[in-house]
Amino acid sequence: MTRITVQGIGVFGGFGTGVQAFVHALESRPVPPSVQPIPTGHGPMDLAAFRADLTPLEALVPARTLRRMDSFSKMALLGAHLALTDAGIEPANQAGLGLIIASGFGATTTTTYALLDSIARDGDVCTSPIHFANSMHNTCAANISLQIGATGPNLTVSQFHLSVPSALLTARQWLLEGRVERVLFGAVDELSDLIGYLWLRQRGEVNHGPMRPLATGEESAIPGEGAAFFVLSARDEATPGYCTLENVSTGRRPGLVKGDSELLILGADGRREFGAAYAAAAEGAEVACFTPHYGSMPPGPAFDMAAAALMLREKRAFASPEHSTCDFRASLLSPGAPITVDRMTCLTLACEQGFGRIELGRL
Template sequence: MTGLQINGLGLVGGFGCGAEDLQVALEKREAPVSRVNLRDHLFPLFQADTAALGNYLNKRALRRIDHFSRLALLGAFQALEDVGPLELNRERLGVIIGSGFGALKTTFGFLDSIIADGDACASPTAFSNSVHNAAAAHISMQLKLTGPSLTVSQFDQSLVSGLLSARQWLAEGRVEAVLLGVVDEYCQVLGYCWERYFGEQISSKMRPLDFDHFSAVPGEGAAFFLLQAEADCAAKYGIIDSVVMGQLWGSRPTLIPGQPLVLGCEGHPLNGGIYRQQLPENASVACYTPLYGAAPVTQGFDLAVAALTLKRGEMFPSADSGGDYYSGSVVTEARKVNRLTCLRYGFGGEYAVIQLKGNG
């Protein structure tokens, strides 16, 4: 297949804003957990702050843009800025957005307008912003990108599903570059769902390599990538070699022996068992979800970590060192690497595998 060069990164999440903030969190092996409102109490969240978007857009431009789209816009602006002076034809730049849940706050905000004031007072602005492709629309308008635009919603496979289409577009020559991003946001209903599903166990310290015990903390944020077809010139970060999405009822992920795995586990025993059963015994693993939390699209952050890893040619120590609960081999100190794989299992047997390599 055609490799995909990662030539720009845009990030916002619990660790902060931008690749540098993520890198700091990776080195410290921790990121702050906020406490946010959930009805009458507080709830842990890797919360993403979009204040930095003020550097790119004024208040007037932002007035109808909700938190979900702000997360996405912040990711998008950074990723394009990160590419640098590279001339991109904006008619030939595709936009692909993946989201597990879409604009939750505005989805319920629209219902608020109906419930509070009746059907006749339903807010058209809220309705228009509640559609899943609202973030893509704001990105195309604010960044003047007029190529193909696609928003996908595939829960845990949202990133790989989007990557498959990005690869198609570049391979077919539909576009010269793809701005691909994933985004999910927190809202109180989501917090309620977490409490109903996971009860009292909600913690604030993630131990994702403990596959048997619940330790997930929800996260929100956006991870954006500027992708181009593999070319003679070096990639700024690294190259996505292959993207595979599959289902355990039909196949198993093909993993390359000896290649370190960035695991997308998030401290959910619901799918922890799958990781334990499926992981090769001698696999060398790292997991960074304790730096950004659990959400359908956090594989986007895994991919960003992989990109930063390949750029410096060295693994970051796993944010979960495995303690006494994980018996396999965990990457606990920096070590040279030029190839690695991001692996994520969903809750129903679906899996996503992204293999990456460094330049040359």
């Protein structure tokens, strides 16, 4: 059986940039969200959110290269560079590297504002071709592919909050069938004015923190943005990496079967409508939840995966923020405790009874 290992991780979000910043965040209290004014029909409204900083990309990629890229592609490119560098792989001439991007919403700034504004302002004859190109769902993956010379198969998957496990299913399949030996897998979403506006319209409440995702029935979600990328390998690599990717599955909740002796990393993110379902799924299990570090966003399961991979490699537990407000009938992982289990499962619950499970194993 082919063994798939996580060789490199590239993460950034409201907590900072890179694996070290992520570890530091997981060992600390969550940083408070920043406040972002969102334009609405009734004037700007403040939204608390976990925003990502893209300036580290300027040190990695020449400004000329970034000239035509929108913020969504830049976010993904930063995640890709961080993951490849973390794996000890040069971000160039990566012929044969597979590339899969998962995103819940895609390039909403470009699609909704830049392109549509161009159509409205200049008419369909003079619409900007660059804005049009950036609005395509797979432009971000194409930009990364061009930048790092990845000529292997290339795919973009979008299934809202199940985008990560859905895309990871394909990544795993590519590696198992030997189509590629390595896959650069990443999840990314930006918090554009559009997403901020939709958040305000749909959720109405603005939580300035903290998130309390393990308090059943409480609405405490705070939106986030960022990217989490991974180098997945079916090779016998020189460096040991973080952990193994054991299994990925998606389905409907009546079919959600709890594994034996598994530790659940819950994707609970303070959205009230999912609180009871997460509580039921966690009942009797040993659990942890790290969403208050990066916020509520479709790539959340990829950040959960990064946290699990770090715990498996370092063989120690990180504390779940706001654990004192937990009312789940579950056992919360004690911070700093040695990790004794061989497997961890990142569990994501989604609308229409959907779920996604990502199972990671100790190397």
